[in-house]
Amino acid sequence: MVALSALHPGEQGVVAELLGGRGVLGRMASLGFTPGAKVRMLQNFGHGPLIVLLRDTRVALGRGEARKVRMLRK
Amino acid sequence: MTDENIITVALAGQPNVGKSTLFNLLTGLNQHVGNWPGKTVERKEGTFAFNGATYRLVDLPGTYSLTANSSEEVIARDFIIKERPDVVVVVVDAAILERSLYLVAELMPLPAPVIVALNMMDVAQQEGFRIEPEVLEAALGVKVVPMVAARNVGVRELVRAIDTVARDSYVYTPKRPKIRADHRDVLAKIEALIEGYVPQPYPQDWVALKLLEGDREITRMMRECMPDERWEAVHDVLRAHDDALMAVASGRYEWIGRMIRAAVTRPKAGQIGLTERLDRWATHPLWGLLILAGILGLIFWLTYTIGAPLQDMLNIYVVSGLAELARAGLAGAPTWLSDLIVDGAIGGVGAVLTFLPILVIFFAVMGALEDIGYMARAAYVMDGFMHLMGLHGKSFLPLFLGFGCNVPAVLGARVIESRRARLLTILLAPLIPCTARMAVVAFLSPAFFGSAATLVSWGLVLLALVVLALSGVLINKTIFRGQRAAFIMELPLYHLPNWRTIGLLVWQRSLAFLKKAGTLILTVSVVVWALSVLPGGEIETSFLAQIGRWLEPAGRLMGFDWRLMVALLTSFIAKENSIATMGVLFGTGEEAGLAETMAATFPASTALAFLVVQMLFVPCVATVAVVRQESGSWWWTLFNLGFLLAVSWAAGVVIFWLAGMGGL
Numbered sequence: 001m002v003a004l005s006a007l008h009p010g011e012q013g014v015v016a017e018l019l020g021g022r023g024v025l026g027r028m029a030s031l032g033f034t035p036g037a038k039v040r041m042l043q044n045f046g047h048g049p050l051i052v053l054l055r056d057t058r059v060a061l062g063r064g065e066a067r068k069v070r071m072l073r074k
Numbered sequence: 075m076t077d078e079n080i081i082t083v084a085l086a087g088q089p090n091v092g093k094s095t096l097f098n099l100l101t102g103l104n105q106h107v108g109n110w111p112g113k114t115v116e117r118k119e120g121t122f123a124f125n126g127a128t129y130r131l132v133d134l135p136g137t138y139s140l141t142a143n144s145s146e147e148v149i150a151r152d153f154i155i156k157e158r159p160d161v162v163v164v165v166v167d168a169a170i171l172e173r174s175l176y177l178v179a180e181l182m183p184l185p186a187p188v189i190v191a192l193n194m195m196d197v198a199q200q201e202g203f204r205i206e207p208e209v210l211e212a213a214l215g216v217k218v219v220p221m222v223a224a225r226n227v228g229v230r231e232l233v234r235a236i237d238t239v240a241r242d243s244y245v246y247t248p249k250r251p252k253i254r255a256d257h258r259d260v261l262a263k264i265e266a267l268i269e270g271y272v273p274q275p276y277p278q279d280w281v282a283l284k285l286l287e288g289d290r291e292i293t294r295m296m297r298e299c300m301p302d303e304r305w306e307a308v309h310d311v312l313r314a315h316d317d318a319l320m321a322v323a324s325g326r327y328e329w330i331g332r333m334i335r336a337a338v339t340r341p342k343a344g345q346i347g348l349t350e351r352l353d354r355w356a357t358h359p360l361w362g363l364l365i366l367a368g369i370l371g372l373i374f375w376l377t378y379t380i381g382a383p384l385q386d387m388l389n390i391y392v393v394s395g396l397a398e399l400a401r402a403g404l405a406g407a408p409t410w411l412s413d414l415i416v417d418g419a420i421g422g423v424g425a426v427l428t429f430l431p432i433l434v435i436f437f438a439v440m441g442a443l444e445d446i447g448y449m450a451r452a453a454y455v456m457d458g459f460m461h462l463m464g465l466h467g468k469s470f471l472p473l474f475l476g477f478g479c480n481v482p483a484v485l486g487a488r489v490i491e492s493r494r495a496r497l498l499t500i501l502l503a504p505l506i507p508c509t510a511r512m513a514v515v516a517f518l519s520p521a522f523f524g525s526a527a528t529l530v531s532w533g534l535v536l537l538a539l540v541v542l543a544l545s546g547v548l549i550n551k552t553i554f555r556g557q558r559a560a561f562i563m564e565l566p567l568y569h570l571p572n573w574r575t576i577g578l579l580v581w582q583r584s585l586a587f588l589k590k591a592g593t594l595i596l597t598v599s600v601v602v603w604a605l606s607v608l609p610g611g612e613i614e615t616s617f618l619a620q621i622g623r624w625l626e627p628a629g630r631l632m633g634f635d636w637r638l639m640v641a642l643l644t645s646f647i648a649k650e651n652s653i654a655t656m657g658v659l660f661g662t663g664e665e666a667g668l669a670e671t672m673a674a675t676f677p678a679s680t681a682l683a684f685l686v687v688q689m690l691f692v693p694c695v696a697t698v699a700v701v702r703q704e705s706g707s708w709w710w711t712l713f714n715l716g717f718l719l720a721v722s723w724a725a726g727v728v729i730f731w732l733a734g735m736g737g738l
Contacts, residue, residue: 022288022319023143024560029323030139031562032173036324042350045359048458049467049561055173055327056201058349060357060454062461062561 004069005050007041013071014038020068031059033069081240082130084154086181087165088174089136090447090566092193095575096165096223097133100233107582110135110149114706116488124233127240132159140180141284142291144491154184155275160240163232165191168198168205168220169567171338172330179251179326182216183280187239187246190218191232196225197567202341209337215249224572253283254325260315261286267308271300286318349447349567356448357565362455369448370474373439377432377478384431393424413607414600422599422647426592429481429696430584436475436482437583440489441576443471447566449489457561463502463543464550466495467561473499476506480697481591484704485583494554498546500705501714504693505542507535510649515685517653521669522681530682538689541721549717591699598695599647606644613658618643628723632687632730633680642687648694679733683726690722 001016015037018025032055033039042058043051049062087093097105101120110117118133134153135146142148154162164181166174181188192207211218217235221228238244253261265282272278273295284292285308297305312318355361397416404412443449449471457467465473472486483503490496507515515534519527605618613619622640629639637659645652653668660671672681692698692715702711 018320020560022290024562025319026139026141026143026287026323027560027562029320030141030143030176031564032176032327034320034324034327037327042353043357048359049454051353051357051454051565056170057173058353058565058567060450060457060561060563060565062457065560065562 001070002073003067004039004041004052004071005044005063005066007039007044007052007071007073009041009044012038012040012074014074015069016072017070018068019070020065024065024068028065028069032057033059038074039069039071080128080130081161081236082132082157082159083236083240084132084134084157084159084162084186085165086134086150086154086162086177087136087191088138088167088177090564091136091165091167091170091174092223093133093136093165094579095572096191096193096221096229096232097131098575098578099223099226099229101131103578107586109706110145113145113149114704115146115149122233125237127237129236137177139176140184141287142289144493146491148291151184154181154186155277158275159186161189161236162186163189163191163236165193165223168192168195169201169203171198171203171205171334172327175330175333176326178214179329182214182248182250183277183283185275185277187244188216188248189232189235189239190214190216191223191228192218192220193223195220195227196222197569201347201567204339206337210334213249213333213337215247224569251326251329253286254321254328257286257315257318257321257325260311260318263311264308267304267311268296268300271296271304273299283322285312286315287322288312288316288319347567349565352568353451353565356451357454359455362451366452366455369443369452373436373475374478376435376439381431381435381478385428388427388431389424392427393420396420396423410607410611414603417607418600418603419596421603422596426588426595426696429479429587432479433482433485433587434580434584436478436486437580438576440471440475440482440486441579442571444489445571445576447568450563450565453563454565461561463498463546464495464554465498465502465546466490466492467563469495469499473503473506476503476508478509480504480506480508480693481587481700484697484700485587487704497705497710498549498554500701501549501710501717502542502546504697504701504714504718505538505545505690507538507689508649510694511689513650514645514652514688518669518672518681518685521673522678530685534685534689537686537725541690541725545717545721586703587700590703591696594699594702595647595695602644602647613640613655632683632726633676634684638680638684642691645688646692646695648696649688652688679730682733683730686729687722687726690718690725692718692722 007013015033015035017035018028018033037054039052039054041050042053049060050066051058051060085093085097097118097120100122104122105118105120108117109115115135120131122129122131132153134150137147137150140147140151162181164178166178178188178190198205207218207220217239219228219232219235221232223229261282264285265279268282269278272281281292281296285296356365397420400415400420401412404415452471453467456470460467460469468490469487472483472489475486476483480503483506484500487496487499487503490499515531519530523530606613606616608617610616618640619636622636622643625639626636637656640659641652641655644655656672657668660668698711698715701714702708705711
């Protein structure tokens with residue numbers, strides 16, 4: 001398992017687990033982050049926020065938030 | 075509802091699905107904009123007629139889900155549960171079907187029949203999706219109407235569907251989502267425990283589900299409605315299943331997956347769309363910043379080439395024209411009356427009117443950038459930087475507009491979803507040096523600082539921005555205790571702007587400004603004018619001058635006399651006013667002589683302190699009016715004024731002492 005923030009651009013993975021408080025989890029879930037969701041990294045420069053594609057949506061998220069998404073690499 | 079002949083339709087949908095476009099299409103100009111009671115969330119309502127009936131369309135706030143993360147979500151679900159609309163239309167983006175059906179999955183358990191408006195069918199097709207609406211309709215058990223709202227396709231069919239569903243004869247048989255098998259027993263257990271305690275009109279099964287999801291509002295409500303020991307039993311069950319939130323959410327997505335399996339054919343992977351190509355530039359750390367800078371440059375070019383001349387024209391033809399007319403018409407009336415009308419009232423009207431051109435330009439640009447989908451990119455590029463001040467990436471553009479005028483900066487803060495970041499943006503916006511403040515600096519600094527004037531001006535701007543950043547950090551750390559909404563944001567697909575939507579937005583925002591802020595600006599102008607002429611008719615002996623003398627001790631720490639204090643007080647109407655006031659008080663008029671007279675009267679350290687205070691002082695009354703309107707609270711408005719007073723005074727004193735030590 002790796003953190004979402006560790007995926008390189010073009011890499012894909014499946015969400016395994018989300019860490020964090022209820023408020024953040026609720027917002028992430030409503031944008032499509034739930035266990036089993038397929039995620040493709042679109043932009044990750046190793047610092048700053050990143051962009052992923054999941055459920056046909058481009059979602060920008062902070063690095064801190066991305067660290068809390070545990071992924072299974074594909 | 076209460077009226078038999080009026081059918082209430084709630085319009086729901088996630089952000090960026092074209093909900094406003096549809097709302098405007100259905101209601102045209104028959105709409106009313108206000109706020110939800112007790113909230114600063116915009117409420118739009120409109121009417122349309124069809125088949126002999128009148129339809130009341132209520133636009134619910136755009137939300138991704140119905141779990142209480144923000145007041146928008148609570149407003150949307152409370153409206154459906156408490157007001158029981160006859161029909162709920164959910165707008166869904168066909169190109170992002172899976173995610174936008176999430177809201178449908180949340181709406182279907184509520185007690186109002188749902189119609190799915192399957193919008194953006196054209197975009198879905200371009201992206202390579204093939205969707206069969208009839209198949210989706212059969213799967214969901216609710217009406218599904220394919221449409222392209224931006225091109226007025228499918229709207230008639232939607233209205234017909236609303237008409238059908240609103241009839242008593244319509245049989246509503248939705249295939250509601252069920253909770254995942256592994257949490258079915260827990261849900262049943264909770265439902266059994268809360269039975270008989272759920273207040274009307276909340277559906278019991280829905281409340282049980284929200285408890286399981288850990289919804290804050292519903293948890294609080296049920297704790298108040300249940301005896302302690304019984305609530306403890308519920309609480310124990312919930313604590314044993316605190317992972318249920320994700321189970322419920324993924325259960326909804328699994329349900330969605332089953333619903334669309336037969337209805338949607340997906341594009342082949344690897345297809346690169348327009349959005350992805352544009353985003354390679356727009357969200358790039360370097361190119362993205364350059365593009366943003368270019369757009370900002372364009373906005374200011376527009377402001378100066380179109381806005382400023384329009385302002386001048388309004389001033390010359392409308393305001394001065396009105397003043398002349400009034401003077402002529404009041405020739406026989408007492409002088410105080412004509413002065414009151416001309417200097418007090420028309421002066422105030424002028425202050426309101428001259429804001430309009432800049433506001434219209436800024437509203438239009440903000441509306442267009444939001445509608446195209448660029449706003450989210452600007453927020454993405456700036457987030458890291460804004461983060462340092464406890465702000466959100468979306469705070470950047472509104473704050474930047476503040477360099478033109480603080481009013482649109484405050485109003486523009488509406489695009490920020492998180493209440494805390496929105497409030498902080500509103501509170502900080504008055505620290506951005508607007509053009510009017512810069513005009514005062516440009517007028518005074520050459521006389522005092524000669525060739526160093528430009529340097530001083532830039533230094534003052536820099537100081538204002540540093541104070542802004544420090545204030546942001548300070549307020550964020552103390553009052554907001556460092557809490558910051560997570561940065562998660564959808565980057566919507568780019569699409570062509572809908573001019574009708576933008577036009578209506580500009581119209582509504584400008585009208586709201588004229589109505590609400592206009593009244594306050596007018597009142598304050600008249601009051602300050604009265605203070606400046608009463609009792610004797612001369613400003614030197616007026617109440618305002620007395621207030622200035624009374625405040626002089628606070629200014630003396632910076633070398634100010636009462637005249638500078640009065641100049642600051644009158645800048646409350648409009649920042650440029652301080653020059654006019656000093657012109658009167660120093661007996662020189664507004665022309666070049668004033669700056670020289672002042673340079674002869676005060677040392678450079680006092681002048682520098684005056685400019686610093688002027689930069690950071692309480693904003694003009696128009697800005698205060700919109701701070702009140704957008705924060706929704708007098709408390710925050712007064713806090714903001716007090717904070718700015720304290721900061722400007724402290725900065726002025728410090729700069730005065732530093733300048734004195736530096737030999738100025």
